[in-house]
Amino acid sequence: MTTPLLEIDNLRVDFDLPTGPVTAVKDVSFSIGENQTLALVGESGSGKSVTSTAVMRLLPEMARISGRIRFAGEDLAQASAARIRQLRGNDISVIFQEPMTSLNPLQRIGRQVAEVLKKHRGMSGKAARTRVLELLEQVGIPEAQRRIDSYPYELSGGQRQRVMIAMALACEPRLLIADEPTTALDVTVQAQILELLRDLQRRYGMAILFITHDLGLVRQFAERVCVMRHGELVESGSTAEVFAAPRHDYTRMLLEAEPHGHKPPVAADAPLLLQARDMRVRFTTRKRLFAADDVFEAVRGITLDVQRGQTVGIVGESGSGKSTLGRALLRLLDSQGQLRFEDTDISGFDKALMRPLRSRMQVVFQDPFGSLSPRLTVGEIISEGLRVHFPELDRRERERRVIEALEDVALDPLMRKRYPHEFSGGQRQRIAIARALVLKPDFLLLDEPTSALDRSVQVTVIELLLHLQDKYGLTYVFISHDLAVVRALSDTVLVMKDGVVVEQGATESVFADPREAYTRELMRAAFVDHAA
Known part of the structure; x- marks a missing residue:
């Protein structure tokens, strides 16, 4: 039997915090062979990312590591800082979850990829640029000759992730650590990235440590799997065996944690709450002096009816216009066409005219950590809308409503x-929902509210949204690239591509018998396993 490329033996990671020591990883052992893919899975807080960060020796100073981390026979836990710097990016590379936070927004992507080559291979100038072009073409960046001089914000999410892969593979590493590399991507782009990694693995013969909370991806991609919970390894084995006959209750829970069920339809005669007719949203990009401006139409002539108590799901790939449409429905963006809320035509309403309606039309965003102020307590965050829209309420009544909102989302009011x-x-995410709910809205725009959550947490959030809808008669427009979630939550669904609706109808009808090729492609990527 060949010696494993990476061998972790009784790894333990403790953090010395002001409140006392915390054990994040406890006695974890596993190994990865050459050209093998091992998936490390578990919910947020299970210790899987801390484990991978320990391999790269990127933990903060407050962390203490014990146990062995052997790479090609060398113990990384005992290696010097200089030796670790030699290995990082050269023999061991990493792809992180969110490329927009990993890429420097002020530098062109070509320069960022070339930096790895300069550091580890001594390449510069024309040679480095030639190699960068080769890498961008290998990872499937279209028009690499032009894109090499683009900034990160000029690329789509999938293209940015491909740039991160190019950077990680620049020095042809022996081990690639892929930490949630597809979490924020559309199902079709996810499939493309996984296929790309498989192809590159075959080309370079590298091992992959694949970290994810999505067991559907593990089934497609990894030969072996290790399941982590609360910092411990609870189950490991071949992917086929673990998926076919899981031994641990936690593994079974993860495998069963799929969005399921169907929302009861609203009555056919339910009144219309929101109507859009021939809605269009255009963006103007100012070009250089004396050059004509570019006009991009992100939403093109969409008509939509939303009944009271209904959930309308909007699906499509990144760049399809679904989030732009959602913001236009709330008049957070200027648009053309007619827009009615109940009996009021709000098409031309500015911020001042919309303000009285804001308490009735609320939004829950994708990333709650980005939309919640870190400087305010949860109570202050939730009560902020009350102070703006209901200034007549005294402190005691605001406090009562905050407590009620937290109880509605199943959080302890003491928090x-x-x-x-x-x-x-x-x-x-429950706090973000409570912030919207405290105003007693009629309409909620839910923009990718579950995409960054574990599957088990997604299920509880979906159940919560259905419960709140039933309790308060809420109306939802639910934007997502996760078709399993849309299927469980929506009455009707709109499929968007390039700013237009290519298919729409009752959710079950569209999912059972999609008419359009694009819809069938989305369904195939979301629900059909791809053999590894």
């Missing part, structure tokens, strides 16, 4: 004195 960073991702 209102804490700050957002003290909560998990699922809890922060």
